[in-house]
Amino acid sequence: MSTESILQKASIKVNDHGGILVNDAVVIDGHEDFHERVVTHVHSDHTTRLSESIRRRQKIIGTPLTLEWLSVVAGFNDPSLFVPLNYDQSYRVGDVKVVFKRAVHIPGTAQVLVEYEDSTTVGYTSDFKKVGRGTDVLQPEILIIDAVYGHPSYVREFDDFIETVLADLINELLSKGPVHLYAYYGKVQEVMQVLRERGVIAPFVLSHKQYSLSKIAEKYGMRFGEYFHVNSREGMEVVRSGWYVYLTHSTSYSRLAGNDRVSHVTLSGWEFTKPYRKIGSNSYLVAFSDHSDFRGLVEYVGLSKPKLLIVNNARSSQGKVFADYVASKLNIKTVVL
Numbered sequence: 001m002s003t004e005s006i007l008q009k010a011s012i013k014v015n016d017h018g019g020i021l022v023n024d025a026v027v028i029d030g031h032e033d034f035h036e037r038v039v040t041h042v043h044s045d046h047t048t049r050l051s052e053s054i055r056r057r058q059k060i061i062g063t064p065l066t067l068e069w070l071s072v073v074a075g076f077n078d079p080s081l082f083v084p085l086n087y088d089q090s091y092r093v094g095d096v097k098v099v100f101k102r103a104v105h106i107p108g109t110a111q112v113l114v115e116y117e118d119s120t121t122v123g124y125t126s127d128f129k130k131v132g133r134g135t136d137v138l139q140p141e142i143l144i145i146d147a148v149y150g151h152p153s154y155v156r157e158f159d160d161f162i163e164t165v166l167a168d169l170i171n172e173l174l175s176k177g178p179v180h181l182y183a184y185y186g187k188v189q190e191v192m193q194v195l196r197e198r199g200v201i202a203p204f205v206l207s208h209k210q211y212s213l214s215k216i217a218e219k220y221g222m223r224f225g226e227y228f229h230v231n232s233r234e235g236m237e238v239v240r241s242g243w244y245v246y247l248t249h250s251t252s253y254s255r256l257a258g259n260d261r262v263s264h265v266t267l268s269g270w271e272f273t274k275p276y277r278k279i280g281s282n283s284y285l286v287a288f289s290d291h292s293d294f295r296g297l298v299e300y301v302g303l304s305k306p307k308l309l310i311v312n313n314a315r316s317s318q319g320k321v322f323a324d325y326v327a328s329k330l331n332i333k334t335v336v337l
């Protein structure tokens, strides 16, 4: 079957902002004039035009954690529109069934498997890392992927031990004074858990949003040890003690800055040469990513073996490079949309 006829039969399109339209009934991570919209996780490139979907009273399908986090991240809270869907459970939309599968990315992230009445299956990976180690490998006929690190040069040789590197660095810096850590939504909660599992015992101090997100994540089983709201009495006492890790969103300036003893640690997914490097007298950049690197993307597609791979180019600049690589090395039919 030709690529065009496979796409036509399954009725799959990608709209101008990366929304994936399936069977003219459901749109994933974008807006379209349908009754249902799937949100795979709360990152802004996956919640594009959400306010429009809400205004039109569309049902929002997401994992329970993602739906609760939307109220904090996007300031949106209308449970009457929520359709909470747990992993491995299905929800019917018109003629198709939507099933969520696990992914390691930020808390709440789901991959989406769509099952048609004629047993055609379409899968969307959304963002992921740790293929086969927390991220289920979907094996649909048509697989849709965002090739965020789609170029062969996007490889982090140290990915397997970066969590230990980060925890050791934080502990070392804590021996000199407080540490301020900057990361994007969701990554903060992942990192808090990683640090606890790897022996960081200093109390965490959180900005208001990060505190709210953490409280919700705890309801869903995440464990962070001792943490405090930055403006609470206990939080202020911990800050005065000088032994703590303050975690906040990447783009916000540290409200606690101005102390020479403070070390600043920023997490970035766009570092490939070293696990971390010093970028100032007391500032560091750590190559901690929520995404598989190029090798992880190839590994996923190789294990999935779809009849057709659709590379969603709206969220990646290297879609064409990745599609060509998969077509020639893995002998899998690909199309960039």
Ligand SMILES: [Zn+2]
Residues within 6 Å of the ligand: 041, 043, 105, 127
């Ligand atoms: Zn993401």
